[in-house]
Amino acid sequence: MSCPWSKFGAALLCLASLLVFPGRSHAQENYFITYTQHMEEPGNLEISTKFVNGFPKAGNSFLANSTEFEIGLKTWWTTEIYLDSQTTANESSVFTGFRFENRFRPLLKEHWINPVLYVEFENINGANKSLLEVVGHDGIGDFLERNDRSEKKREVELKLILGSNFKGWNVSENFIAEKNIKNDPWEFGYAVAVSRPLALAASPNPCKLCRENFTLGAELYGGLGERYSFGLHDTSHYLAPTLAYYLPGGPTFTISPAAGLNSNSHGFLMRFGVTYEIDQFFSRLRGKK
Amino acid sequence: MTNLKRMLLFAGLALGATLLFASVGDGAWMDKVPEKDRSRQNPFDSQSDAVAAGAKLFHQNCASCHGSEAAGKYNHPDLHSEHIRNATPGQLEWLLKNGSMKNGMPPWSRLPEQQRWQIVSFLKSLQ
Numbered sequence: 001m002s003c004p005w006s007k008f009g010a011a012l013l014c015l016a017s018l019l020v021f022p023g024r025s026h027a028q029e030n031y032f033i034t035y036t037q038h039m040e041e042p043g044n045l046e047i048s049t050k051f052v053n054g055f056p057k058a059g060n061s062f063l064a065n066s067t068e069f070e071i072g073l074k075t076w077w078t079t080e081i082y083l084d085s086q087t088t089a090n091e092s093s094v095f096t097g098f099r100f101e102n103r104f105r106p107l108l109k110e111h112w113i114n115p116v117l118y119v120e121f122e123n124i125n126g127a128n129k130s131l132l133e134v135v136g137h138d139g140i141g142d143f144l145e146r147n148d149r150s151e152k153k154r155e156v157e158l159k160l161i162l163g164s165n166f167k168g169w170n171v172s173e174n175f176i177a178e179k180n181i182k183n184d185p186w187e188f189g190y191a192v193a194v195s196r197p198l199a200l201a202a203s204p205n206p207c208k209l210c211r212e213n214f215t216l217g218a219e220l221y222g223g224l225g226e227r228y229s230f231g232l233h234d235t236s237h238y239l240a241p242t243l244a245y246y247l248p249g250g251p252t253f254t255i256s257p258a259a260g261l262n263s264n265s266h267g268f269l270m271r272f273g274v275t276y277e278i279d280q281f282f283s284r285l286r287g288k289k
Numbered sequence: 290m291t292n293l294k295r296m297l298l299f300a301g302l303a304l305g306a307t308l309l310f311a312s313v314g315d316g317a318w319m320d321k322v323p324e325k326d327r328s329r330q331n332p333f334d335s336q337s338d339a340v341a342a343g344a345k346l347f348h349q350n351c352a353s354c355h356g357s358e359a360a361g362k363y364n365h366p367d368l369h370s371e372h373i374r375n376a377t378p379g380q381l382e383w384l385l386k387n388g389s390m391k392n393g394m395p396p397w398s399r400l401p402e403q404q405r406w407q408i409v410s411f412l413k414s415l416q
Contacts, residue, residue, distance in 0.1 A: 038399045043363070075390040108390040110398045168401040201403035204341035248349060279353030283363040
């Protein structure tokens with residue numbers, strides 16, 4: 001099958017939204033895998049597209065995409081939907097499923113460490129290469145087979161997200177538990193990240209390339225086995241520096257080259273993304289003043 | 290439970306919720322600020338550039354809800370209010386850091402503390 005309609009539909013919707021609803025807010029995407037405690041502002045719509053480019057030596061290189069629509073329903077509740085697709089060289093371009101996720105922040109004030117509860121339902125197929133999380137015994141072996149959409153995966157994913165801000169630094173930790181709704185065991189994973197803007201105070205002058213618009217960080221993520229074989233044996237792990245650039249009044253650009261840390265990992269993954277936030281989307285739709 | 294008891298319970302809950310939200314909208318958050326935060330001084334107080342930097346940050350992060358003139362928008366509060374005028378810089382910085390999540394104001398802890406103080410400088414310049 002050639003490029004899926006959903007990809008074009010999502011792209012058209014994004015473009016139309018950008019033209020009709022100019023945004024202003026600063027999107028809060030600093031990382032690709034790790035979630036922070038920060039929620040979407042109520043009423044805002046964030047549209048994000050993330051790519052991961054992989055080059056397995058024993059297989060065909062691929063470019064996978066996840067397009068995300070994130071809505072702040074309440075200050076303590078964010079909901080989002082992802083549409084996944086991928087292109088593999090010498091094989092095909094396929095739609096690989098969707099994800100529906102919700103994040104809840106139980107504590108309504110800022111603490112030294114802030115928990116967020118995450119619940120996701122995934123309806124994806126065996127050709128999915130989005131690598132939005134690494135769990136269980138996920139590894140490069142999963143990427144060497146030819147694109148096959150016959151395997152359906154309906155999975156529930158739970159995360160405990162912990163986040164702290166201290167002297168301009170953000171430190172975030174995610175603990176992941178994922179289960180195929182069929183009779184497969186729970187799989188586990190982790191992601192930790194740290195980041196800091198290049199300048200803590202804003203400059204008084206309007207500028208596109210001010211240091212405070214750049215955030216530098218690093219992520220570490222990987223699998224922790226499954227219920228009957230918990231641990232690091234036969235798992236994959238990655239270390240990735242991250243750079244986010246916020247263009248004032250425009251999108252946020254992110255880039256992250258990831259290095260695999262063991263032989264079960266991809267040697268190198270290149271991630272890049274663009275995020276655009278539309279302020280008070282629903283109030284604007286309703287024409288509210 | 291009789292119908293009368295149910296009605297009384299419902300009326301009590303409705304009244305309680307009304308009073309709660311009325312108190313939050315009435316600047317009740319100011320009383321929740323701990324004393325050590327309330328008395329904090331703005332480190333950018335004497336710096337002339339802080340208001341300009343704060344205005345820039347305000348337009349990037351706050352104007353979508355509060356309007357570019359800070360006069361309120363989409364039912365979000367006008368910041369030229371008496372509550373903001375009477376609040377200490379420490380109270381405003383505490384509000385930016387913690388938000389008032391029951392009232393729809395998210396925490397802005399993702400902004401570094403220095404930037405929150407710069408926004409406080411701007412808010413105080415409005416009065």
